[in-house]
Amino acid sequence: MTSAVFLELGPFQWLAIILAMGTGVLFFDALVGHYRHRFGYRLQYAPLAVGTLVILAAVLAAARPSVTWVITALEMCGWGAAVTGLVGFGYHWYYGIVKKPAGLAWFLHYLMYGAPLLFPLMLTSMGLLAVIVAAGLSGARMVFGAPMPTALCLFVAVVLLGSILQAGILHYRGAFNNPAMYLPLSIPVVTVAVALWVAESPSAANETVFAILLWSTLLIGFTGFGMHLRGIDRQMGGLYVALFNLMQGPPQGVPGIFVALAGVGLVAVYLL
Amino acid sequence: MEGDAPITTYRQVLSVAKLSAPLHPISVHFTVALLVTSVICDGMSFVFDVPSLSEAGWWTLVGCCLSTPLTLLTGLVSRMHLPMQESVARSFLRAHMALGPLVFGLLLVMTLWRAARWEEGQTVTLLYLVAVIGVSLVMTLQGYLGGELAYRYGADVKESYRELPGHPPQDQRPVLLSRPLARSERPEERSTS
Numbered sequence: 001m002t003s004a005v006f007l008e009l010g011p012f013q014w015l016a017i018i019l020a021m022g023t024g025v026l027f028f029d030a031l032v033g034h035y036r037h038r039f040g041y042r043l044q045y046a047p048l049a050v051g052t053l054v055i056l057a058a059v060l061a062a063a064r065p066s067v068t069w070v071i072t073a074l075e076m077c078g079w080g081a082a083v084t085g086l087v088g089f090g091y092h093w094y095y096g097i098v099k100k101p102a103g104l105a106w107f108l109h110y111l112m113y114g115a116p117l118l119f120p121l122m123l124t125s126m127g128l129l130a131v132i133v134a135a136g137l138s139g140a141r142m143v144f145g146a147p148m149p150t151a152l153c154l155f156v157a158v159v160l161l162g163s164i165l166q167a168g169i170l171h172y173r174g175a176f177n178n179p180a181m182y183l184p185l186s187i188p189v190v191t192v193a194v195a196l197w198v199a200e201s202p203s204a205a206n207e208t209v210f211a212i213l214l215w216s217t218l219l220i221g222f223t224g225f226g227m228h229l230r231g232i233d234r235q236m237g238g239l240y241v242a243l244f245n246l247m248q249g250p251p252q253g254v255p256g257i258f259v260a261l262a263g264v265g266l267v268a269v270y271l272l
Numbered sequence: 273m274e275g276d277a278p279i280t281t282y283r284q285v286l287s288v289a290k291l292s293a294p295l296h297p298i299s300v301h302f303t304v305a306l307l308v309t310s311v312i313c314d315g316m317s318f319v320f321d322v323p324s325l326s327e328a329g330w331w332t333l334v335g336c337c338l339s340t341p342l343t344l345l346t347g348l349v350s351r352m353h354l355p356m357q358e359s360v361a362r363s364f365l366r367a368h369m370a371l372g373p374l375v376f377g378l379l380l381v382m383t384l385w386r387a388a389r390w391e392e393g394q395t396v397t398l399l400y401l402v403a404v405i406g407v408s409l410v411m412t413l414q415g416y417l418g419g420e421l422a423y424r425y426g427a428d429v430k431e432s433y434r435e436l437p438g439h440p441p442q443d444q445r446p447v448l449l450s451r452p453l454a455r456s457e458r459p460e461e462r463s464t465s
Contacts, residue, residue, distance in 0.1 A: 007387055215381060222377025230370035238362070239351040259377075 078130025088120025224255025
């Protein structure tokens with residue numbers, strides 16, 4: 001494996017920066033969502049605490065990639081985030097669906113109107129990314145039994161698929177009232193398929209296609225940022241009543257996940 | 273300061289200095305000007321093969337990309353302080369808000385592309401120039417929408433206007449009345465009489 005350096009930063013430093021930003025957008029949406037629930041369960045503070053630690057560790061890792069304790073801290077924070085995300089998934093499943101009136105009989109309803117089921121798994125995925133980054137910074141060429149580029153491609157494929165499913169169900173709730181709401185179900189789906197293809201049998205040709213799709217996914221993420229901002233502003237009073245409409249409008253940070261995943265894929269393609 | 277008398281002392285200068293200027297219409301000029309400068313420098317470098325212009329093109333694009341988050345942030349802050357009911361102006365505002373993050377995404381992509389060329393010690397290609405001119409056109413549209421808001425509707429800047437001497441106030445904030453207006457006091461009656 002030959003790692004390239006871009007703007008004097010190695011691939012795992014770039015991944016650490018992307019990790020910090022990706023966890024940042026998750027942090028924001030978890031804060032808004034749990035604040036809306038008035039932090040009814042104390043465990044709703046957990047993603048904020050763990051997210052803060054992951055962001056700090058990732059920033060430190062980007063700035064000091066060769067310091068051993070920083071790498072260890074990043075790995076520990078990563079496992080912590082992974083476990084916290086799984087616990088959150090259990091909470092969202094039980095309290096957001098099972099324990100609600102009619103429970104699983106109204107599964108689709110609660111998928112749309114209950115706590116977003118797959119969202120905590122995004123924290124798990126950021127935790128796993130932290131573990132991958134820590135392994136890379138310590139010089140490992142394999143992670144989770146796969147070569148580093150393959151592992152990152154699989155990571156992008158699986159997490160992007162989860163993000164597409166979550167976006168799909170929530171955009172379905174919004175009745176796809178704007179044609180742009182189909183965007184997360186368009187190119188990113190092809191990106192998932194090509195990511196799997198590249199992971200299975202990488203070649204110059206499919207990596208080029210993968211890179212084009214990743215750039216497109218990145219721009220779709222930024223389009224999502226703008227459209228979600230517009231969605232918030234379409235509410236009564238718009239951003240002049242910011243706190244209320246932030247809680248009622250589309251989640252502002254979520255499109256950032258598409259940007260972050262595209263960034264991870266681009267690092268895998270260009271720098272690893 | 274007494275009325276509209278000319279300013280003659282430094283104390284009067286300080287008293288009219290207003291530091292609460294709307295920041296978004298100011299910061300947006302950095303994004304626009306730096307991108308345009310970058311395109312011009314890179315274009316001239318491509319045509320006339322001048323390495324220093326290529327360097328200028330790269331560093332102005334870096335400045336553009338770094339200043340744009342500030343532009344986005346000040347835009348959000350401006351919107352949060354701007355009451356606006358449903359109207360044509362708000363349609364402009366919504367389009368402006370939707371396009372803003374996309375413009376930043378496009379700038380980010382162009383900066384990474386340009387960085388790769390710069391790091392390899394190469395100047396820009398024709399394809400890059402075509403792409404960055406495309407991004408500039410999107411930026412132009414975004415600037416037009418913002419210009420409509422600021423210059424036609426006075427969004428964000430109107431509250432900072434001072435009235436020229438001899439000109440009656442054009443727009444006054446509505447005030448709560450303690451009693452209903454008499455017929456002769458109503459604006460529509462005054463305009464017809």
